[in-house]
């Protein structure tokens with residue numbers, strides 16, 4: 108008699124026994140996710156059954172036409188919204204089993220967000236903007252400042268720390284937003300059209316930052332309309348009408364850096 112195969116036979120997970128080193132476990136798993144906004148006649152099905160695994164240290168670009176469901180997908184992965192149907196797991200934890208408080212802790216510890224509109228707080232300096240997520244995490248002031256400065260250094264803004272957003276260029280503001288996303292040392296960085304408001308040079312500089320973050324072990328998911336931005340990623344997922352229509356691996360996910368903890372690499 109043949110044993111019934113698990114649904115995801117190719118990747119045994121969650122692990123119940125020690126796994127060979129070569130197996131990479133998904134940090135994110137969406138299983139048949141449907142998202143419907145509104146009800147009745149006004150209902151919009153933004154996602155129509157999306158299944159997606161993302162392994163640690165991968166670098167994924169999500170592409171697709173306007174309205175295809177990219178931001179909806181990103182908002183679910185970022186725990187900002189919940190599926191109408193199907194399952195969404197982070198690190199093997201079914202997020203539907205978490206309450207608001209637990210989701211907020213997960214977001215703060217694990218996820219860093221970068222949006223197209225930089226969402227910086229005006230009249231607050233760059234370094235104060237970057238410190239904000241640490242204040243929510245309950246860190247002391249000196250430690251917050253130290254980490255925020257390190258994050259701004261990493262994005263090349265050590266000389267503009269005390270400037271306010273309106274005194275910075277678009278590219279610089281976006282790099283402040285990236286510093287704010289990575290100051291809590293999240294393992295997963297989510298970016299929804301991070302280069303959407305940037306010129307070519309600023310896009311290039313920003314993508315350099317993402318490349319370095321991935322090399323240092325961060326998992327990155329970004330939405331983009333631009334092929335040259337997607338070319339930085341190691342995997343390109345195309346979405347159309349709420350479905351994944353292609354999923355192309357361009358390079359292997361970054362290998363685990365030997366003997367270096369994530370916090371040893373970045374602030």
Ligand SMILES: Nc1ncnc2c1ncn2[C@@H]1O[C@H](COP(=O)(O)OP(=O)(O)OP(=O)(O)O)[C@@H](O)[C@H]1O
Nearest residue numbers: 144145151153171172173174175176177178179180
């Ligand atoms: N809060 C909402 N209420 C109702 N419909 C929504 C809501 N958010 C998104 N939609 C609809 O869901 C579909 C997918 O939207 P989504 O924002 O995910 O698209 P997108 O791929 O990110 O598009 P863009 O490239 O323009 O940002 C669209 O038809 C959109 O109108």
Ligand SMILES: [Mg+2]
Nearest residue numbers: 177178179299
């Ligand atoms: Mg969008």
